[in-house]
Amino acid sequence: MQVDYVIAGGGTAGCVMAARLSEDPGVTVLLLEAGARGRNPLLQVPAGLAEALGNRVADWDFSTVAQQALNGRRLRWPRGRVLGGSSGINAMCYARADLSDYDAWGHGWSGAEALHLFKAAETHSEGRSQWHGDAGPLRVTRPVWHHPATARFLEAGVQAGHRPVVDFAAPDHDGIGRFDTTTHRGLRCSVARAYLSRAVLARPNLNVRTGAQVARILFDGSRAAGVVLVDGTEITAVREVILSAGAVKTPQMLMLSGVGPASHLREHGIGLVRDVPGVGANLQDHLDIGCMILTRPGSAIGYAPGFIAQALAAPWAWLRGRTGLLASNLAEGCGFARSRPDLSKPDIQFHFLPALGENHGQTRNWGRTGVSLHACALYPKSRGTIRLASSDPEAKPVIDPRYLSVEADILPLIAGARMAAEILSQAAFDDIRLRWHRPEAVPETDAEWEAEIRARAETIYHPVGTAAIGDVTDGEGRVVGLEGLRVVDASLMPLIVGGNTNAPVVMMAERIARRMRAVR
Incomplete structure (x- = not known):
């Protein structure tokens, strides 16, 4: 298969990118998600999250290594393995954080632009106002x-x-x-439901594949040429490979592909494409x-x-x-x-x-x-890491938040x-x-x-920062020193924001998708 854009990861950012890029009928887009479509009733009815979390429905079932500062406990880290990613299993809390947080990122990011994009992305139940929009895909409800x-x-x-x-x-x-919530008419409004409507999925230039886990990125020299799935299927990306697998899976995918700390990759017998020490570093969580x-x-x-x-x-x-x-x-x-x-x-x-x-x-x-x-x-000022447990793409990564x-x-x-x-x-x-x-x-x-x-103490489910802007990537999410490879998800945040992270990730994907289309 050959397409213009391959998006590895059908979570929050991946769904936004697939919907926005495929608005251009002149390009082809393939969205790959390791999990299922998310039709389980526990993921549709908002209160079902209580059972979904406890029963590991649509969850990667990650855990941290023993945390020295937390009496040696290993903390469970739920992350969505479903179309829509963690927006499909979260508590649907809609919060944007303080706008000054985005000014602090630098590299062209700002709170003023973030506010504009937050408003453009949402349809709020209270209608348009100074702080809310009424024409975006994401339904936000004041219950x-x-x-x-x-x-x-x-x-x-x-x-x-x-x-x-x-x-x-x-x-x-x-x-x-x-809380305002990402719900609509009594149902969860995951980012998949919001951005991948029937009309969007019917576009001839968009292909969404679930049950398709990416093993690694294929390179032609320093250019990302495509991806290979765990079943061996190879897919060529004519324009770009976009990683949207989240703050845990995106750095794992980069390292499995030879992009990361050279010494760590050598430990696992992975050939080096580019030595990028910041991959998997700078991990932050609430x-x-x-x-x-x-x-x-x-x-x-x-x-x-x-x-x-x-x-x-x-x-x-x-x-x-x-x-x-x-x-x-x-x-x-x-x-x-x-x-x-x-x-x-x-x-x-x-x-x-x-x-x-x-x-x-x-x-x-x-x-x-x-x-x-x-x-x-x-x-928090504490910083942790995501590291490989092995070169097996189906092995869980080593998560050490160093809380x-x-x-x-x-x-x-x-x-x-x-x-x-x-x-x-x-x-x-x-x-x-x-x-x-x-x-x-x-x-x-x-x-x-x-x-x-x-x-x-436990996580409140907000890991970010493992492919940070200004270190691993530039202000547009492009991996520094490589061509045709971009990261768009919570990994990009150089500094964690002061609130829930789902709405900010939607905003980030909206910004990068708009800029990509403007460049063309």
């Missing part, structure tokens, strides 16, 4: 329905001194509110700590008798009006705060769930109900955990609170909080 426990969170946040926020897309987003309380039966979501009546009513509410519990993304509440008053922007983010969101949904807590308030530190390897990273987490516990301690929860669950008792000292964080 009408929310669980009663979320209303208590909003009230408790104000009681704890946080201001109420309606729209977190506005610049001044310190405070407590509810570490998260959850505070949880047990609540009266029926007052929250849970695997408990008191929740049975709500569970039985949920399908009828969803079928009748695409509302109610099944239409909820579960991570309904949001918040931003500053760990210190002298900071120029928030460095803490909260995610509130009217459920016990413990251990990626794998801990069921049978017979109990409760609520969770998670706090993550938005601007808290910079000691100062613990401080905003302690501050965030204290704020979360303070919110859950407010009067708004008094008539449903039974007792603390995690931690079992609220720590009094920073040392006690630190011990709690090291024992329980």
